[in-house]
Amino acid sequence: MPDVLVDLTPLETPTRFTGIGRYVEKLGSALADLSHSERQGLEIAALTALSGPSPVGPLTWKGSPSPLFGDGDVEETRWLMARRTRLAATLRTRAPRLFHATQNLGTPRGSGVPRVLTCHDVVRLVMPHDYLAGRPAYRWILHGLEIARFRSATRVIAISRHTADDIIRLLGVPASRIDVVPHGVDLDRFRPPRPGAEAEAASAILRKWSLADRPYLLHLGAADPRKNVDTLIHGFARAKLEGVDLVLIGKLKPSHQATVDRALDEIGRPPSVRQLGYVHDADLPPILSGALALPFTSTYEGFGFTPLEAMACNCPVIATGLTSIGEVVGDAALLVPPRDPGALASALRRIATEATLAGDLRRAGLSRAAQFTWRKAALGTVDSYARALRR
Numbered sequence: 001m002p003d004v005l006v007d008l009t010p011l012e013t014p015t016r017f018t019g020i021g022r023y024v025e026k027l028g029s030a031l032a033d034l035s036h037s038e039r040q041g042l043e044i045a046a047l048t049a050l051s052g053p054s055p056v057g058p059l060t061w062k063g064s065p066s067p068l069f070g071d072g073d074v075e076e077t078r079w080l081m082a083r084r085t086r087l088a089a090t091l092r093t094r095a096p097r098l099f100h101a102t103q104n105l106g107t108p109r110g111s112g113v114p115r116v117l118t119c120h121d122v123v124r125l126v127m128p129h130d131y132l133a134g135r136p137a138y139r140w141i142l143h144g145l146e147i148a149r150f151r152s153a154t155r156v157i158a159i160s161r162h163t164a165d166d167i168i169r170l171l172g173v174p175a176s177r178i179d180v181v182p183h184g185v186d187l188d189r190f191r192p193p194r195p196g197a198e199a200e201a202a203s204a205i206l207r208k209w210s211l212a213d214r215p216y217l218l219h220l221g222a223a224d225p226r227k228n229v230d231t232l233i234h235g236f237a238r239a240k241l242e243g244v245d246l247v248l249i250g251k252l253k254p255s256h257q258a259t260v261d262r263a264l265d266e267i268g269r270p271p272s273v274r275q276l277g278y279v280h281d282a283d284l285p286p287i288l289s290g291a292l293a294l295p296f297t298s299t300y301e302g303f304g305f306t307p308l309e310a311m312a313c314n315c316p317v318i319a320t321g322l323t324s325i326g327e328v329v330g331d332a333a334l335l336v337p338p339r340d341p342g343a344l345a346s347a348l349r350r351i352a353t354e355a356t357l358a359g360d361l362r363r364a365g366l367s368r369a370a371q372f373t374w375r376k377a378a379l380g381t382v383d384s385y386a387r388a389l390r391r
Contacts, residue, residue: 011063030378121302160324184374202286235344288313311365332364
């Protein structure tokens with residue numbers, strides 16, 4: 001049996017299409033690429049099924065062709081119940097020295113196996129009025145569950161310094177048991193296209209999405225309260241950028257779509273604001289590289305994948321710099337106050353009209369993104385395993 005089992009089973013859920021899914025997949029691959037000495041002599045394998053005769057597989061596993069668990073609350077509950085009822089028994093049977101829970105939901109209890117637990121964020125505890133409105137009892141239950149989940153872990157991996165501080169402040173986990181291990185970015189995929197065939201293929205993708213003829217600003221991802229997409233839409237309207245589109249990419253929940261619709265109604269639904277819905281991952285790097293800028297209006301992130309991937313693709317970033325976002329962008333983004341459409345409009349106009357500023361941000365972004373690699377994340381994760389096993 002391996003020393004460490006790394007949980008890749010979140011790839012069997014719609015999580016595989018989110019930032020957490022990207023983390024699970026890329027971390028597994030990066031761990032697989034480490035030498036025996038870089039793994040500090042540890043045998044590391046992947047948990048690829050919650051139960052069954054062959055639940056252990058290679059770290060390069062990317063999930064079944066289609067996720068075994070689907071979208072929606074019912075499917076999420078089914079997955080969580082499967083984790084809680086089947087995973088502990090699998091761990092008892094396989095008996096690794098350490099289990100890495102890469103997704104904290106449905107953490108198995110009663111397995112007798114020490115665990116390292118990754119914390120992606122605690123946004124529902126930080127912003128309960130936005131995410132748990134009208135559910136005061138559940139808020140306190142959730143707080144208690146999170147305290148039990150994280151305090152019982154042998155070590156906690158926080159994906160940013162800010163997330164670590166939230167865990168210490170809200171959950172009372174000692175700083176001595178937390179390892180800060182930032183995510184990486186896949187620089188082989190998220191990068192500007194090379195001249196020639198790559199550039200031609202990138203142009204074809206832009207034409208496919210009708211993005212080749214007009215400059216565009218890009219929002220990529222969800223529209224839940226912390227993303228402040230309404231601020232982005234109002235800021236774009238105030239900027240009055242002739243001939244420039246605002247393109248929104250992401251599959252939205254109905255409640256999040258309602259937020260976007262309200263903001264669009266308030267500005268008169270101009271045709272220059274376009275919603276593309278879900279776009280396949282393979283098309284994102286060319287779309288990011290082709291954008292005038294990525295205005296990232298989020299005010300809370302556990303890490304901040306989107307601005308990092310934008311910088312890696314040579315796309316200028318506008319951001320609030322709050323929470324972990326400042327850790328990611330450093331001095332390579334144009335910072336704006338949060339939830340301020342006027343300040344955002346001014347920043348958008350500057351990006352659109354000041355070529356020197358845009359060029360400086362592109363160069364700074366490429367340099368900044370190069371500091372975040374999955375190899376570094378894998379090495380930091382192995383360090384956490386070694387500390388947990390020395391306990």
